[in-house]
Amino acid sequence: MALKLPIYMDYHATTPCDPRVFEAMRPYFTEIFGNAASRNHQFGWEAEEAVENARKQAADLITASPKEIVFTSGATESDNLAIKGVAEMYYERGDHIITAVTEHKAVLDSCKKLEKRGFKVTYLPVGSDGLISPDDVKSAITDKTILVTIMMANNEIGVIQPISEIGKVCKEKGVIFHTDATQAIGKIPFNVNDLNVDLASFSAHKIYGPKGVGGLYVRRKNPRVVLVPMMDGGGHERGMRSGTLNVTGIVGLGKACELAKGEMPTENKRVFELREKLRKGIMDEIPDVYVNGHSTERLPGNLNMSFAYVEGESLLMGMNDIAVSSGSACTSASLEPSYVLKALGVGEELAHSSIRFGLGRFNTEEEVDYTIGRVNEAVNRLRELSPLWEMVQEGIDLSKVQWAGE
């Protein structure tokens, strides 16, 4: 098969809808269009049946009960509902929340908003490998702590946190544990009981489902978690999320979960092998390349690398037929480079030089071969253009230079 350009290698940002998911959704646009809350006619019953089927598919993927799944508009809403919902429900028990510096903005900004309302938040640091120590969580818990929220897999560097151990600590201390599992559920095995989680956020579009739909796992037993809703209205989703259900999207989410469950073992092996091929193909050819984040405790499809002496955005431009993302400030509206890389202690210079490759279901070996060639060519060309590379070749220690811009 001929190589088709451009190549998509940004699967942490979003994924294409799997054609099988799309087919499952198709009848729910025009034929089966009922409101799942319409209890008195067939249109409603059919929609409700589809929703309940999807609820079971989602629950099966994470070994939960269907009653523990709340459908939302996506993981950002799930994170907001989990964090603010717990804070509002349990504020009489305490006012302390624990999270980590490398969390997604949906978590960090929810916590910051609660801080403004009087809650106290501890932002745990991470090691140079991006991992959080369960002991740090344990020692941060006080008798005022009502929630610990730690993501399972990081969206930038793909590192997988020791969720089971952190969950165990929380259980022992009687603190509710939420995990933003947006990058994890559907990508790596996730069992709510083995992992000791009480709340878990997930999203359809990260796992080959449609955008605009996600879910929140809410534990019903040991302990029973209750949330104050963010959306008030018709009392849908056991009162936790009012609003007419997005039946079509939910059907897609369910199908995506079913496919993920069935295909995970073979898909993970294949994607991991592609990732390793890419990593070796680049590192064997180019010096001064660093992998950001833990080398093995990471998502199979994630490769986050810094190419010293080359700026990230210019590197993206040099391989513009491959869609990846960069931790460089220049690619975002803010002028700060990635806060996640900075939290790992990666120097700002190397943060500016980082590229995130996200491999997934539809990438091929051919695409990886092509990418290796393009990356190596672009890095070599840009290093010839780089005054930093030239200085290093002359034996100058860049850290000792008095930079005019500082």
Place this chain on the structure above:
Amino acid sequence: MAYSDKVVDHYNNPRNVGSLDKKDPSVGTGLVGAPECGDVMKLQIKINPETQIIEDAKFKTFGCGSAIASSSLATEWLKGRTVDDALAIKNTAIVKELNLPPVKIHCSVLAEDAIRAAVRDYQNKQTEPKKAEEAGGNA
């Protein structure tokens, strides 16, 4: 964000990439920016001492496509100008020529800074000819 055709052209075919002998008394070198900020430009000019005309200009840049294009354009504009005329190049002219969006204006400012730094370095060498000669002798 889409780049203008001119930025893409300078990125793909950068003009005057390279280095001049920084110890040569007729060469002025400007090194501006910092790696932590994501931009470093090195811009060099070689001046004919008789005519004060810039006969050659070279650059190397660590930075985004707009930074590379700004410095590449600057070297094109510098060649054939007198030192005084070089100082007349303003960042706003670079912004206009390359159609830089607001978030990339700092790239043009850096290019202007690099020109000034290179001229200053050359002028310093002229006022301290002895030191420059010594340095040249060691090259």
